Amino acid sequence: MPSLRHPFDNQRLVGTLFLAPALLYIVLIVGFPFLLAIAFGFSDVTVGNTELNFVGLRNFEAVWDNAIFRQVFETTIRFTLISQVFILLFANILAIIFTQDFTGKWFARFIFILPWATPVSLAMIGWLWMLDTKYSPIDYLLLQTGFLGRGGILSDDRNLFWLASPDLAQISVIFVQVWRMTPLATVILMAGLSSIPTDILDQAEVDGSRFMRTLLLIKLPLILPIMVIALLFSMITMFGDMTVVYVLTRGGPVDYTRVLGLYSFQVGIEGGNLAQGAAISLFAFPLLLAMAIFMLRTASRAEVR
Amino acid sequence: MSLVQIRGLKKHFDTVRAVDGVDLDIDEGEFLVILGPSGCGKTTLMRMIAGLEKPTAGAISIGGADVTALPPRMRGVSMVFQSYALYPHMNVFNNIAFPLRAQRREKKLDKRAIREKVVNTAGALEIDMLLDRRPRQLSGGQRQRVAIARAMVTQPAVLLLDEPLSNLDAKLRANARDELKDFQRSSNITAVFVTHDQIEAMGLGDRIVVMSEGKIQQIGSPQHIYDDPANEFVATFLGSPSMNMLSVDGHRMGFRPEHFLPKTLNDKPDNSRVFHYYVKRVEYLGSDRLIYGYIQGHDHALTLAKVPSNVRAALDVEGDYQFAVHNNDIKYFDKRTGLRIQPVKAH
Numbered sequence: 001m002p003s004l005r006h007p008f009d010n011q012r013l014v015g016t017l018f019l020a021p022a023l024l025y026i027v028l029i030v031g032f033p034f035l036l037a038i039a040f041g042f043s044d045v046t047v048g049n050t051e052l053n054f055v056g057l058r059n060f061e062a063v064w065d066n067a068i069f070r071q072v073f074e075t076t077i078r079f080t081l082i083s084q085v086f087i088l089l090f091a092n093i094l095a096i097i098f099t100q101d102f103t104g105k106w107f108a109r110f111i112f113i114l115p116w117a118t119p120v121s122l123a124m125i126g127w128l129w130m131l132d133t134k135y136s137p138i139d140y141l142l143l144q145t146g147f148l149g150r151g152g153i154l155s156d157d158r159n160l161f162w163l164a165s166p167d168l169a170q171i172s173v174i175f176v177q178v179w180r181m182t183p184l185a186t187v188i189l190m191a192g193l194s195s196i197p198t199d200i201l202d203q204a205e206v207d208g209s210r211f212m213r214t215l216l217l218i219k220l221p222l223i224l225p226i227m228v229i230a231l232l233f234s235m236i237t238m239f240g241d242m243t244v245v246y247v248l249t250r251g252g253p254v255d256y257t258r259v260l261g262l263y264s265f266q267v268g269i270e271g272g273n274l275a276q277g278a279a280i281s282l283f284a285f286p287l288l289l290a291m292a293i294f295m296l297r298t299a300s301r302a303e304v305r
Numbered sequence: 306m307s308l309v310q311i312r313g314l315k316k317h318f319d320t321v322r323a324v325d326g327v328d329l330d331i332d333e334g335e336f337l338v339i340l341g342p343s344g345c346g347k348t349t350l351m352r353m354i355a356g357l358e359k360p361t362a363g364a365i366s367i368g369g370a371d372v373t374a375l376p377p378r379m380r381g382v383s384m385v386f387q388s389y390a391l392y393p394h395m396n397v398f399n400n401i402a403f404p405l406r407a408q409r410r411e412k413k414l415d416k417r418a419i420r421e422k423v424v425n426t427a428g429a430l431e432i433d434m435l436l437d438r439r440p441r442q443l444s445g446g447q448r449q450r451v452a453i454a455r456a457m458v459t460q461p462a463v464l465l466l467d468e469p470l471s472n473l474d475a476k477l478r479a480n481a482r483d484e485l486k487d488f489q490r491s492s493n494i495t496a497v498f499v500t501h502d503q504i505e506a507m508g509l510g511d512r513i514v515v516m517s518e519g520k521i522q523q524i525g526s527p528q529h530i531y532d533d534p535a536n537e538f539v540a541t542f543l544g545s546p547s548m549n550m551l552s553v554d555g556h557r558m559g560f561r562p563e564h565f566l567p568k569t570l571n572d573k574p575d576n577s578r579v580f581h582y583y584v585k586r587v588e589y590l591g592s593d594r595l596i597y598g599y600i601q602g603h604d605h606a607l608t609l610a611k612v613p614s615n616v617r618a619a620l621d622v623e624g625d626y627q628f629a630v631h632n633n634d635i636k637y638f639d640k641r642t643g644l645r646i647q648p649v650k651a652h
Contacts, residue, residue: 202357203390207404207455208378208411217403221394302394 040278047272091185116183124247131162192226314363325519338510
């Protein structure tokens, strides 16, 4: 008798209920802003005039012809690629260390995950102090050890100007990004490494394979699909990020550390030209989409079971 | 001298004594089966022979050399895991070549020598047409052959096999068992085979080591351990259905269901023991009738009889019959220790 059934016996109803929060999240937090950005990108909307008039590709043409935008685009790609190399390298090394048995492993893992667990803006304020032009503790240590100051190996100056000199500012931003993103990639790779069946690793040992051979010919190929996913996550996060540079350098000195997310924010929100801000951020979309498709395909092709 | 000598071997995990004092000699060219229920320590024992597990105490020597402290690659052993543990991202050729490449410096092998060995071994196991395939493209039986080829290609002193047939379906298993035995005979390799399946053990082993609770219960040929069990554990673990056990006059008395037959069939009435048997249930199994019933005076212990189908005698449910066992087929065990004792005269 259907009338006696509990409403939760209805799979359609329960399924819809369980899916609703995720759908709501995607529609409100991802879908709606994304569609709005597209609408803005093809209009002449500004902070002062919120009327949407269709203007075709005008915004995109203007952005593409802008020399600053080209440089920002190039900087973003360069920062992302360079940091991914280090993130993957460190994440692999750390994941291997953290999946070995040693005393204090849990504490080490906990400490290590902190950069990722800390809110970005808070962590960046910490780095702002660490890299301060005048009072940087790093400079202080270098000064005390004779690397800085009169006759110092690195500079005669008392400071290195971490965020003020063009080269060091770029290195600092990349370093902080690597510091921030490595834990997530490490955790993903750790999950991958511990999913390799112990039989396979025991077999390799009996077969006479030593550490490096097992690592290069067994472990890494087996976690390749997961490595691609880790890479994808950190690339996409970093490509769209603006918080790190917003807090540390505001894009300076000059334009050396200005990245796409920040530039879009500066033009669209701070400069009030919503339409052009949206157009700038949309340039990232086809690139990230192509990258995601390519990488997910590679991952599923490399997947061996 | 035996090829493998194991002395006083122990492995304790915290409070669990997985292997608790094992002495064992394995002869060159023999097929030794380690048989026991799950958790008896048989796999741990094998892993210690392989070098994957460090013993808590004791020593292992292979070919006269003490290998207790040596890593697996320096022991001259190879292993086939229950899961076959094929490297999923490598084709069959690279799977088989893997141990050769890993040991190419020690064994002084160049590319051509490796290729030749892989092709020869694959040929011997009739998988040479599969060399380009990935493991996931192979059937269960083919995977097993690849695993054996990879284990054999280095010409190890000892081949360790950890339940390699349990992933095959029943029909394939009998066939694979037969092939494995043939292969072991023709290659004359020393094989140690771990299993919990007594049919596999009886069918394959030159000798069987029966283990329980980390200790060896008995070592002997299949017939020896079946006909002459050293204790009650071995007696009841081997045989299906298992041996009937009765408590009589302060000791334990056991006889196998196939030896417990209607008295009318008994050809040596003066050298037999006769029981009053009440039949509770009869199962017709095709080749046999399996009878469940009670012996008079032992109402709490179900006693089984396995009567061949060609015995036409009427055996009806709820009927009382006279059943008999040859005295030779009755085994006696100490009530406290479970050890085999001399036959006890019936009162």
